[in-house]
Amino acid sequence: MKRMSLRAMALVATSASLIAGAAMAQTSLPLIEDADGSGDWSLAELQTLWPELTQEGFVAIDTDANGAVSPEELQLAVDNGLVQLPQQ
Numbered sequence: 001m002k003r004m005s006l007r008a009m010a011l012v013a014t015s016a017s018l019i020a021g022a023a024m025a026q027t028s029l030p031l032i033e034d035a036d037g038s039g040d041w042s043l044a045e046l047q048t049l050w051p052e053l054t055q056e057g058f059v060a061i062d063t064d065a066n067g068a069v070s071p072e073e074l075q076l077a078v079d080n081g082l083v084q085l086p087q088q
C-alpha cells in the first residue's frame with residue numbers, strides 16, 4: 001500500500017511539471033526527430049516535418065547562424081509565425 005501511494009505521488013508531480021512546462025511556452029513544439037542526436041536540427045531534419053522549408057527559411061530560423069536550429073530558435077520561429085505548425 002505504501003509503495004502504491006508513493007508511486008501515485010510521483011505521477012502527480014510529473015503531470016504538474018509537464019503542465020507548467022506547457023504553460024511557459026506559447027505554442028508547444030511538434031516532435032521532430034533529431035536523426036543525428038546533435039540536440040538541434042539541421043535543414044534536412046526540419047524538412048522531415050516541413051518538406052517545403054528552403055535554405056533561406058532555415059537561415060531565418062537559425063538566429064545565431066551556427067548552421068543548426070535549437071529548440072529555443074524553433075520556439076521563437078513558431079511564436080513569431082515564421083513557421084506554421086502542421087495540424088495535429
Ligand SMILES: [Ca+2]
Nearest residue numbers: 036038040041
Ligand atoms: Ca540534429
Ligand SMILES: [Ca+2]
Nearest residue numbers: 062066068069
Ligand atoms: Ca542556431
